[in-house]
Amino acid sequence: MSRDDPAAEDTAGVAAAAAEVRTGVMRLARRLRAERNPGELTLGRMAVLGRLERDGPTTSSALAVAERVTPQSMARMVQHLISTGLAERAPDPDDRRAAIIRITDAGRDRVRQDRQRREAWLAQAMTTELSDVEREVLVLAARLLDRLADS
Known part of the structure:
Protein backbone atom coordinates (compact mmCIF):
# COMPACT_ATOMS: atom_id res chain seq x y z
CA MET A 1 0.00 0.00 0.00
CA GLU A 35 -16.64 6.97 42.86
CA ARG A 36 -17.44 3.64 44.52
CA ASN A 37 -17.43 3.43 48.29
CA PRO A 38 -14.78 1.22 49.86
CA GLY A 39 -16.21 -2.20 50.64
CA GLU A 40 -18.79 -2.03 47.85
CA LEU A 41 -19.55 -5.01 45.67
CA THR A 42 -17.07 -5.81 42.93
CA LEU A 43 -17.83 -4.35 39.53
CA GLY A 44 -18.65 -7.83 38.24
CA ARG A 45 -21.23 -8.40 40.97
CA MET A 46 -22.71 -4.95 40.40
CA ALA A 47 -22.93 -5.70 36.68
CA VAL A 48 -24.86 -8.90 37.41
CA LEU A 49 -27.24 -7.07 39.76
CA GLY A 50 -27.73 -4.35 37.17
CA ARG A 51 -28.48 -6.91 34.47
CA LEU A 52 -31.00 -8.71 36.71
CA GLU A 53 -32.68 -5.40 37.48
CA ARG A 54 -32.75 -4.32 33.84
CA ASP A 55 -33.53 -7.64 32.11
CA GLY A 56 -35.41 -9.55 34.81
CA PRO A 57 -34.99 -13.08 36.19
CA THR A 58 -32.80 -15.49 34.25
CA THR A 59 -30.57 -18.51 34.67
CA SER A 60 -27.01 -18.43 35.88
CA SER A 61 -25.82 -19.81 32.54
CA ALA A 62 -27.63 -17.04 30.63
CA LEU A 63 -26.03 -14.48 32.95
CA ALA A 64 -22.61 -15.98 32.25
CA VAL A 65 -23.14 -15.66 28.50
CA ALA A 66 -24.48 -12.11 28.80
CA GLU A 67 -21.62 -10.97 31.04
CA ARG A 68 -19.03 -12.92 29.03
CA VAL A 69 -17.63 -14.88 31.97
CA THR A 70 -17.27 -18.59 32.63
CA PRO A 71 -20.20 -20.43 34.19
CA GLN A 72 -17.99 -21.18 37.20
CA SER A 73 -17.22 -17.49 37.75
CA MET A 74 -20.88 -16.61 37.41
CA ALA A 75 -21.86 -19.33 39.87
CA ARG A 76 -19.53 -17.77 42.46
CA MET A 77 -20.88 -14.27 41.82
CA VAL A 78 -24.48 -15.45 42.03
CA GLN A 79 -23.79 -17.38 45.23
CA HIS A 80 -22.32 -14.25 46.82
CA LEU A 81 -25.31 -12.14 45.77
CA ILE A 82 -27.68 -14.75 47.20
CA SER A 83 -25.75 -15.10 50.46
CA THR A 84 -25.85 -11.32 50.96
CA GLY A 85 -29.59 -11.10 50.23
CA LEU A 86 -29.21 -9.11 47.01
CA ALA A 87 -30.51 -11.89 44.76
CA GLU A 88 -32.47 -15.09 45.21
CA ARG A 89 -32.78 -18.44 43.49
CA ALA A 90 -36.22 -19.74 42.52
CA PRO A 91 -37.47 -22.75 40.55
CA ASP A 92 -37.69 -22.13 36.82
CA PRO A 93 -41.40 -22.30 35.93
CA ASP A 94 -40.52 -23.69 32.49
CA ASP A 95 -38.05 -26.33 33.70
CA ARG A 96 -38.42 -27.61 37.25
CA ARG A 97 -34.87 -29.02 37.16
CA ALA A 98 -33.42 -25.57 36.59
CA ALA A 99 -33.36 -22.45 38.72
CA ILE A 100 -33.69 -18.80 37.88
CA ILE A 101 -31.92 -15.95 39.60
CA ARG A 102 -33.80 -12.77 40.43
CA ILE A 103 -32.90 -9.56 42.16
CA THR A 104 -34.35 -8.80 45.60
CA ASP A 105 -35.62 -5.45 46.86
CA ALA A 106 -32.31 -5.04 48.71
CA GLY A 107 -30.48 -5.69 45.43
CA ARG A 108 -32.58 -3.06 43.65
CA ASP A 109 -31.77 -0.57 46.40
CA ARG A 110 -28.05 -1.31 46.06
CA VAL A 111 -28.16 -0.83 42.27
CA ARG A 112 -30.12 2.41 42.67
CA GLN A 113 -27.69 3.81 45.26
CA ASP A 114 -24.66 2.89 43.17
CA ARG A 115 -26.12 4.46 40.03
CA GLN A 116 -27.16 7.62 41.85
CA ARG A 117 -23.68 8.14 43.30
CA ARG A 118 -21.90 7.65 39.98
CA GLU A 119 -24.44 9.58 37.94
CA ALA A 120 -24.25 12.51 40.37
CA TRP A 121 -20.50 12.73 39.85
CA LEU A 122 -20.86 12.38 36.07
CA ALA A 123 -23.65 14.99 35.85
CA GLN A 124 -21.54 17.44 37.85
CA ALA A 125 -18.49 16.82 35.66
CA MET A 126 -20.55 17.18 32.48
CA THR A 127 -22.04 20.46 33.74
CA THR A 128 -18.72 22.00 34.71
CA GLU A 129 -16.50 20.62 31.93
CA LEU A 130 -18.71 20.49 28.83
CA SER A 131 -20.75 22.94 26.79
CA ASP A 132 -24.38 22.21 25.88
CA VAL A 133 -23.30 21.09 22.41
CA GLU A 134 -20.57 18.84 23.83
CA ARG A 135 -23.11 17.23 26.17
CA GLU A 136 -25.39 16.52 23.20
CA VAL A 137 -22.47 14.97 21.30
CA LEU A 138 -21.59 12.89 24.36
CA VAL A 139 -25.14 11.51 24.59
CA LEU A 140 -24.96 10.50 20.92
CA ALA A 141 -21.53 8.93 21.49
CA ALA A 142 -22.90 6.98 24.47
CA ARG A 143 -25.63 5.51 22.26
CA LEU A 144 -23.05 4.55 19.65
CA LEU A 145 -20.84 2.94 22.31
CA ASP A 146 -23.83 0.92 23.51
CA ARG A 147 -24.37 -0.25 19.95
CA LEU A 148 -20.72 -1.27 19.65
CA ALA A 149 -20.87 -3.09 22.99
CA ASP A 150 -23.80 -5.16 21.71
CA SER A 151 -22.02 -6.14 18.48
Whole structure:
Protein backbone atom coordinates (compact mmCIF):
# COMPACT_ATOMS: atom_id res chain seq x y z
CA MET A 1 0.00 0.00 0.00
CA SER A 2 1.34 3.38 -0.95
CA ARG A 3 0.96 6.65 0.90
CA ASP A 4 -1.61 7.69 -1.68
CA ASP A 5 -3.81 4.65 -1.02
CA PRO A 6 -7.12 5.96 0.40
CA ALA A 7 -7.97 2.53 1.85
CA ALA A 8 -4.73 2.48 3.85
CA GLU A 9 -5.34 6.01 5.11
CA ASP A 10 -8.93 5.13 6.03
CA THR A 11 -7.81 2.00 7.91
CA ALA A 12 -5.15 3.99 9.77
CA GLY A 13 -7.70 6.68 10.61
CA VAL A 14 -10.18 4.14 11.97
CA ALA A 15 -7.43 2.46 14.00
CA ALA A 16 -6.38 5.80 15.48
CA ALA A 17 -10.01 6.65 16.28
CA ALA A 18 -10.47 3.23 17.90
CA ALA A 19 -7.41 3.80 20.09
CA GLU A 20 -8.69 7.21 21.14
CA VAL A 21 -12.16 5.86 21.97
CA ARG A 22 -10.69 2.92 23.91
CA THR A 23 -8.45 5.23 25.92
CA GLY A 24 -11.27 7.65 26.71
CA VAL A 25 -13.69 4.89 27.70
CA MET A 26 -11.10 3.22 29.93
CA ARG A 27 -10.16 6.49 31.66
CA LEU A 28 -13.82 7.31 32.29
CA ALA A 29 -14.47 3.78 33.58
CA ARG A 30 -11.56 4.11 36.02
CA ARG A 31 -12.86 7.48 37.17
CA LEU A 32 -16.36 6.09 37.71
CA ARG A 33 -14.88 3.17 39.66
CA ALA A 34 -13.18 5.70 41.90
CA GLU A 35 -16.64 6.97 42.86
CA ARG A 36 -17.44 3.64 44.52
CA ASN A 37 -17.43 3.43 48.29
CA PRO A 38 -14.78 1.22 49.86
CA GLY A 39 -16.21 -2.20 50.64
CA GLU A 40 -18.79 -2.03 47.85
CA LEU A 41 -19.55 -5.01 45.67
CA THR A 42 -17.07 -5.81 42.93
CA LEU A 43 -17.83 -4.35 39.53
CA GLY A 44 -18.65 -7.83 38.24
CA ARG A 45 -21.23 -8.40 40.97
CA MET A 46 -22.71 -4.95 40.40
CA ALA A 47 -22.93 -5.70 36.68
CA VAL A 48 -24.86 -8.90 37.41
CA LEU A 49 -27.24 -7.07 39.76
CA GLY A 50 -27.73 -4.35 37.17
CA ARG A 51 -28.48 -6.91 34.47
CA LEU A 52 -31.00 -8.71 36.71
CA GLU A 53 -32.68 -5.40 37.48
CA ARG A 54 -32.75 -4.32 33.84
CA ASP A 55 -33.53 -7.64 32.11
CA GLY A 56 -35.41 -9.55 34.81
CA PRO A 57 -34.99 -13.08 36.19
CA THR A 58 -32.80 -15.49 34.25
CA THR A 59 -30.57 -18.51 34.67
CA SER A 60 -27.01 -18.43 35.88
CA SER A 61 -25.82 -19.81 32.54
CA ALA A 62 -27.63 -17.04 30.63
CA LEU A 63 -26.03 -14.48 32.95
CA ALA A 64 -22.61 -15.98 32.25
CA VAL A 65 -23.14 -15.66 28.50
CA ALA A 66 -24.48 -12.11 28.80
CA GLU A 67 -21.62 -10.97 31.04
CA ARG A 68 -19.03 -12.92 29.03
CA VAL A 69 -17.63 -14.88 31.97
CA THR A 70 -17.27 -18.59 32.63
CA PRO A 71 -20.20 -20.43 34.19
CA GLN A 72 -17.99 -21.18 37.20
CA SER A 73 -17.22 -17.49 37.75
CA MET A 74 -20.88 -16.61 37.41
CA ALA A 75 -21.86 -19.33 39.87
CA ARG A 76 -19.53 -17.77 42.46
CA MET A 77 -20.88 -14.27 41.82
CA VAL A 78 -24.48 -15.45 42.03
CA GLN A 79 -23.79 -17.38 45.23
CA HIS A 80 -22.32 -14.25 46.82
CA LEU A 81 -25.31 -12.14 45.77
CA ILE A 82 -27.68 -14.75 47.20
CA SER A 83 -25.75 -15.10 50.46
CA THR A 84 -25.85 -11.32 50.96
CA GLY A 85 -29.59 -11.10 50.23
CA LEU A 86 -29.21 -9.11 47.01
CA ALA A 87 -30.51 -11.89 44.76
CA GLU A 88 -32.47 -15.09 45.21
CA ARG A 89 -32.78 -18.44 43.49
CA ALA A 90 -36.22 -19.74 42.52
CA PRO A 91 -37.47 -22.75 40.55
CA ASP A 92 -37.69 -22.13 36.82
CA PRO A 93 -41.40 -22.30 35.93
CA ASP A 94 -40.52 -23.69 32.49
CA ASP A 95 -38.05 -26.33 33.70
CA ARG A 96 -38.42 -27.61 37.25
CA ARG A 97 -34.87 -29.02 37.16
CA ALA A 98 -33.42 -25.57 36.59
CA ALA A 99 -33.36 -22.45 38.72
CA ILE A 100 -33.69 -18.80 37.88
CA ILE A 101 -31.92 -15.95 39.60
CA ARG A 102 -33.80 -12.77 40.43
CA ILE A 103 -32.90 -9.56 42.16
CA THR A 104 -34.35 -8.80 45.60
CA ASP A 105 -35.62 -5.45 46.86
CA ALA A 106 -32.31 -5.04 48.71
CA GLY A 107 -30.48 -5.69 45.43
CA ARG A 108 -32.58 -3.06 43.65
CA ASP A 109 -31.77 -0.57 46.40
CA ARG A 110 -28.05 -1.31 46.06
CA VAL A 111 -28.16 -0.83 42.27
CA ARG A 112 -30.12 2.41 42.67
CA GLN A 113 -27.69 3.81 45.26
CA ASP A 114 -24.66 2.89 43.17
CA ARG A 115 -26.12 4.46 40.03
CA GLN A 116 -27.16 7.62 41.85
CA ARG A 117 -23.68 8.14 43.30
CA ARG A 118 -21.90 7.65 39.98
CA GLU A 119 -24.44 9.58 37.94
CA ALA A 120 -24.25 12.51 40.37
CA TRP A 121 -20.50 12.73 39.85
CA LEU A 122 -20.86 12.38 36.07
CA ALA A 123 -23.65 14.99 35.85
CA GLN A 124 -21.54 17.44 37.85
CA ALA A 125 -18.49 16.82 35.66
CA MET A 126 -20.55 17.18 32.48
CA THR A 127 -22.04 20.46 33.74
CA THR A 128 -18.72 22.00 34.71
CA GLU A 129 -16.50 20.62 31.93
CA LEU A 130 -18.71 20.49 28.83
CA SER A 131 -20.75 22.94 26.79
CA ASP A 132 -24.38 22.21 25.88
CA VAL A 133 -23.30 21.09 22.41
CA GLU A 134 -20.57 18.84 23.83
CA ARG A 135 -23.11 17.23 26.17
CA GLU A 136 -25.39 16.52 23.20
CA VAL A 137 -22.47 14.97 21.30
CA LEU A 138 -21.59 12.89 24.36
CA VAL A 139 -25.14 11.51 24.59
CA LEU A 140 -24.96 10.50 20.92
CA ALA A 141 -21.53 8.93 21.49
CA ALA A 142 -22.90 6.98 24.47
CA ARG A 143 -25.63 5.51 22.26
CA LEU A 144 -23.05 4.55 19.65
CA LEU A 145 -20.84 2.94 22.31
CA ASP A 146 -23.83 0.92 23.51
CA ARG A 147 -24.37 -0.25 19.95
CA LEU A 148 -20.72 -1.27 19.65
CA ALA A 149 -20.87 -3.09 22.99
CA ASP A 150 -23.80 -5.16 21.71
CA SER A 151 -22.02 -6.14 18.48
